[in-house]
Amino acid sequence: MKISFVINNKKVSLDVEPSMRLLDVIRNELHLTGTKEGCGEGECGACTVLINEEPVNSCLYPAINAANKNIMTIEGFRETNEYRVIADAFADRGGSQCGFCTPGMILVTYSLLKKNPHPSEEEIRFALSGNLCRCTGYQAIVDAVKVAAVKGIKL
Amino acid sequence: MIQHFVPTTLKEALKILDERDCYIMAGGTDLMVQKHRGSGLLPNFDKDVLYVMNIKELDYIKTDAEGNLRIGAMNRYCELMNSSLVPDIFKTVFKEIASPNIRNMATLVGNIANASPAGDSLLPLNLFNARVVLSSVKGNREVLVEDFIQGVRKIDRQKNELITEVIIPNCDLNFYYRKVGSRKAESITKVSLMGGYKIEGGKIKDLRIVFGSISVKVVRNHFIEEKYQGKSVNELRARIDDIINEYDHEIKPITDQRSTMEYRKKVAKNLLRDFLKHVK
Known part of the structure; x- marks a missing residue:
């Protein structure tokens, strides 16, 4: 079809x-x-x-x-400015180790920040709750999302 | 060769279902797992498939003249969670179903059709006396969700019928809900309980109790509920142990990969006690 x-x-x-x-x-x-x-x-x-x-x-x-x-x-x-801000924040905070979950984490982060530019930690964890990471223990990812939010994605 | 049908109107869909037995695919979050064969392989469908997510007529969240909420077969959890028409207690339940990604795909009607003993949306639907509308070329019929689900993955649907909507009557009660699972997100329920009550002048005007994951379907005992209507709150509280005993024969959980029979039975009774203590 x-x-x-x-x-x-x-x-x-x-x-x-x-x-x-x-x-x-x-x-x-x-x-x-x-x-x-x-x-x-x-x-x-x-x-x-x-x-x-x-x-x-x-x-x-x-x-x-x-x-x-x-x-x-x-x-x-990857071709967007928003990607640059989020990817830099993940690199900065060690939010990516083996990298397998990272494409999903980054896309969910973008979708969260677009709807809610200043999320609380609880809101970040809720938004990422369907994306598993076996390396970081999540804290580094949550920190990366906070950094990306502070840097502000011009959405 | 199996065939795939992607109707864009309800009339077309019902005509197809009248002619052949089909799997019905909405968001796919249950069916695509059940029929999954492996990476790079097509799902293993052994009969024709009808896809409903292109039938725009089934996309609505609205209230009707009688104040009932009506939800179409295409509507996903994410949409219901964002709708001001949907009661808060439903949103509380939806928030703990699967994950945000899944809630962006999965439909409420799909959760009903899947008829899992652990289906979380079935608790408020049952408690609110919600009904499904089944449509076929012959016309429509309405069935209480409580009766529509007959057992594990057993539903009162004929091959030529499509669940087109859910009707949720208005229900002005105080609610209690607890889902017990292994994690905060993405957990399939081990035991759950929803209670609803209304007190007027110190007397119980309405009392409703539903359990999830402790039997082949959601458990609700109208006989026990009615017995306590008209009683005073003090009497109800004095008889908590009796009520727990009355429900004993209804609580028939199994042991599976998620939990044990003993644990489920114990927790179900504890939740019931906790709810009854909340009635004031």
Whole structure:
């Protein structure tokens, strides 16, 4: 079935099964491998992408549900000024170690700060609660989000 | 070869369902896990699939003339959490379901259709006497969520029917809710309890108690609830032990990977006691 959407500001039209996981569309059809597969069952958030600016787990997202929507992966987000501010904050606070969860963490951070530019620690932890990290123990990530919020993303 | 159907109107969807037996896919957060085969592989569907998220007619959160809240089959938790029409107690429950990412995908109707004994939204739906609307080419019928769910993943839906909406009557009670799980986020319930009550002139005007994850479906005993209506708050508080005993035969949890039967039974009774102490 022909499915059209915008991904990283580019219009794309693909002939794929409607039930194909969006994660597989992104990694295997479009060769955008910044989006990671962790658990494959919606628990870890490594496969997070933004759809119409909302974070979702692409491992459970049927491709057809993305039709005519706007998808942003880490590759597209990397081209923005907001990415620079968040990535620098993660580097500054040691918010990324092995890096596997980082694309998801960064996209969720962006979506949080866009809606709520000055979140409390509790709000940060709530927003990141679907993204697991096995390295940092989370504190460094929470600190990085706070730094990014202070630096202010001109949104 | 299985076929995939992506109707854009309800009429079209009902016609398809009248002709064939389909899996019905909304947000996918349950079905895509249940049918998952592995990385890079298509989900393992053994019959046709009908996708509902393109049926714009099923996208609404509104109140009707009788003051009921009506929620369409397409509406996701994130939308309900942002709606001023949705009662706060539902939002309290939704906040503890899965994760923000999942709540951006998962629908309320999907949680009903999945009929898990640990489905958290089923507690307030049951307590509010909510109903689902089932539509087919023959017309519509309404069923109480309490009756619609018959057991573990067993629902009162015919093959040609689609759950098109949930109707939640207005319910002006004081609420209590506790979900016991392993973590704050992404935890599947071990035991949960929701209570609702209304006191007028020191007497109980309304009392409702539902338990989650302690039986094949949400447990609610109307007989016990009605027995205490009209009684004074003092009498209720004096009879807390009796009430816990009355519920004893209803609390039939199992041991599984999340918890044990003994723990669940103990905690369910403790939650009931805690709720009853809150009634004042």
